[in-house]
Amino acid sequence: MKLMIASDIHGSAFYCEQMIEAYKREGADKLLLLGDILYHGPRNDLPEGYAPKAVIAMLNPMKKELLCVRGNCDTEVDQMVLEFPILADYCYLNLSGDPEEKNSDVTIFATHGHVYNPHKLPMLKDGDILLNGHTHIPACEEVLDMNGGKYQYLNPGSVSIPKEGSEHSYMIYENGVFTWKNLAGEEYQTWKTVSHS
Numbered sequence: 001m002k003l004m005i006a007s008d009i010h011g012s013a014f015y016c017e018q019m020i021e022a023y024k025r026e027g028a029d030k031l032l033l034l035g036d037i038l039y040h041g042p043r044n045d046l047p048e049g050y051a052p053k054a055v056i057a058m059l060n061p062m063k064k065e066l067l068c069v070r071g072n073c074d075t076e077v078d079q080m081v082l083e084f085p086i087l088a089d090y091c092y093l094n095l096s097g098d099p100e101e102k103n104s105d106v107t108i109f110a111t112h113g114h115v116y117n118p119h120k121l122p123m124l125k126d127g128d129i130l131l132n133g134h135t136h137i138p139a140c141e142e143v144l145d146m147n148g149g150k151y152q153y154l155n156p157g158s159v160s161i162p163k164e165g166s167e168h169s170y171m172i173y174e175n176g177v178f179t180w181k182n183l184a185g186e187e188y189q190t191w192k193t194v195s196h197s
Helices: 013-026 052-065 076-081
Strands: 003-006 030-033 066-068 090-095 106-111 129-132 139-144 150-155 169-174 177-182 187-192
Touching: 003 013, 013 052, 013 169, 030 052, 052 066
Parallel strands: 003 030, 030 066, 106 129, 129 150
Antiparallel strands: 003 169, 090 106, 139 150, 169 177, 177 187
């Protein structure tokens, strides 16, 4: 499966359209949205092209291709206008890794990041991946928990309001490799999952 991962649209029709164009260009099987879809939130300035109704109109026709988790700016009111579920705090994904490598399948705990994050860990086992948005800053870091277990923390950054000089970006997962790209499709980072024996 080829998975596109994006986060923090924050109601920007301008960047949502670019994200959808990237999704089509990538030929991904599913688009995983890590929350904060329609509202910009009180701490953010309005993103370019802020038009939540236009974002709704773009995403609803894609409902069968979307997987979503709830962001801190997503509410029951948003769920009333979106035709795909957005109110789960997290989801587990078990994805196939590199077909050439034994034991390369990965388990991902996908969440927005305001409830579970590297400072407040969910239940992970050694080698799992914590995937979240929320910070608007791309990340790829190995982290140790209190018991010495290792996991990987990944963040695609933000589609519409990147922070700390990062790009308007998304991630692709395919065959055991995560790739970070800007909305023009230019790759700027990769991470290959490690086999666990």
